[in-house]
Amino acid sequence: MRAVKDVETRWNSTYSMLARAVYLRNAINMWTRTTDDYKNLILTGHEWQLMEFLVHFLYPFKKITMLLQFISIPILQQSFEIYENLFNSIDNVRRVFQEMHIQPD
DSSP states (O other), X not given: OOOOOOOTTSTTHHHHHHHHHHHTHHHHHHHHTSSGGGGXXXXXXXXXXXXXXXXXXXXXXXXXXXXXXXXXXOOHHHHHHHHHHHHHHHHHHHHHHHHOXXXXX
């Protein structure tokens, strides 16, 4: 299993990259500690925590984009429901983010 590269032109590529990195965390940590050339790539526990946070934040967007790929002609009712779900997700993440003891820089 390899790491996934983030591609600007592909939907969900950032989510895929981060989710795979979190899954391969132990392997990435071992790899970055193998030589001195990779010392600047070592991620702290706080950076891993932020990465996990981003994976949870981006997951609803991934679900929606996957759903939209299969809808041939979206209708207004579906669009409203999709946006409502995304806004609810953002509100939930905002609440969790505000309750975090350690906030990102």
